[in-house]
Amino acid sequence: MATAAEEAKRQVLGEACFGDHSMLVYRDLDAMRKMYCAYCKAHLEPGSEIVLIATQYETPDRVRQNLVGYGIDAEKYQQAGSLVIVDAVNGYQHGDTDGVIKLAKSLASRAEKEGKQGVCIFGDAGSFFMFDRLAELLHYELSLPQRFDLKIKGFCSYHAADFDRLTPDQKQAVEGNHCRKIVA
Amino acid sequence: MPPAPAPLIMVVEDEKDLLTIVYRYLVKWGFDVEPFNDPVKALQRFNESPSAFSLVLSDVRMPGMDGIHFAKEVLKLRPDTRIVMMTAFEQDGYICSNLPMIKKEDILKKPFRLVEICTAVKKATGIAI
Numbered sequence: 514m515a516t517a518a519e520e521a522k523r524q525v526l527g528e529a530c531f532g533d534h535s536m537l538v539y540r541d542l543d544a545m546r547k548m549y550c551a552y553c554k555a556h557l558e559p560g561s562e563i564v565l566i567a568t569q570y571e572t573p574d575r576v577r578q579n580l581v582g583y584g585i586d587a588e589k590y591q592q593a594g595s596l597v598i599v600d601a602v603n604g605y606q607h608g609d610t611d612g613v614i615k616l617a618k619s620l621a622s623r624a625e626k627e628g629k630q631g632v633c634i635f636g637d638a639g640s641f642f643m644f645d646r647l648a649e650l651l652h653y654e655l656s657l658p659q660r661f662d663l664k665i666k667g668f669c670s671y672h673a674a675d676f677d678r679l680t681p682d683q684k685q686a687v688e689g690n691h692c693r694k695i696v697a
Numbered sequence: 698m699p700p701a702p703a704p705l706i707m708v709v710e711d712e713k714d715l716l717t718i719v720y721r722y723l724v725k726w727g728f729d730v731e732p733f734n735d736p737v738k739a740l741q742r743f744n745e746s747p748s749a750f751s752l753v754l755s756d757v758r759m760p761g762m763d764g765i766h767f768a769k770e771v772l773k774l775r776p777d778t779r780i781v782m783m784t785a786f787e788q789d790g791y792i793c794s795n796l797p798m799i800k801k802e803d804i805l806k807k808p809f810r811l812v813e814i815c816t817a818v819k820k821a822t823g824i825a826i
Contacts, residue, residue, distance in 0.1 A: 570711065570758055572785045643763045674761030
């Protein structure tokens with residue numbers, strides 16, 4: 514029988530498709546690291562995708578080090594533009610809540626021009642909790658479709674301790690606007 | 698006369714590995730340390746006996762409760778609590794504007810050398826160990 518972590522990995526790596534707007538609730542940083550490292554290993558090395566990671570609880574440099582530790586030549590992919598790592602605070606809170614999704618859309622256009630399948634986003638929502646902007650979080654989440662009409666595969670990522678700060682109604686609203694909820 | 702008890706330091710850090718390292722190091726240097734990887738639990742503990750702690754050493758970006766919110770709640774419980782913030786991100790402005798009693802030069806930047814932790818704790822507590 515598959516563990517919760519194995520099942521989450523199966524859904525992230527094998528089930529989610531381009532166009533899917535999924536949510537990923539992770540219990541700790543180690544679980545999140547395993548997800549993005551396994552995803553990058555599977556999709557960066559064949560050169561088939563662009564991966565965008567908006568990180569909240571680790572610095573972009575730390576994410577890069579984790580990928581290197583997983584055997585991924587992160588610097589090579591960053592230089593080639595197929596791996597983009599940003600601080601989620603800059604991506605969501607500096608003037609424009611849509612910063613990450615706008616970046617993803619621009620990367621999706623580039624992916625198409627380069628003959629790649631599309632762009633995958635791991636966007637951590639923690640900065641909305643950090644700045645007590647839960648109304649803005651809900652507005653942002655509900656502004657996104659359950660399915661993108663672009664070659665974007667989105668994983669809105671929530672640390673379980675953050676997600677638990679939402680009321681039952683807020684949780685239901687967020688969950689209802691994603692095509693799947695993955696618990697890692 | 699019995700020796701004075703070692704200062705009690707509360708350390709709050711969501712990265713378990715780093716928390717363990719800081720905990721061991723401070724204990725080695727003679728401090729009593731209560732480590733927490735969950736700021737909500739740390740706040741509950743602080744609320745039980747606010748005067749017990751000589752210093753609170755806290756990360757900034759933590760899930761469940763941001764370090765700034767945590768520090769503000771601690772200060773509500775005991776306004777003269779000495780607090781040292783540690784962070785891997787460039788967010789001195791965010792920290793200092795929300796916690797005016799913290800000076801930019803007193804923010805511990807990760808990754809830090811362990812001796813820097815000890816120096817910062819000694820400076821903040823004013824206690825020679």
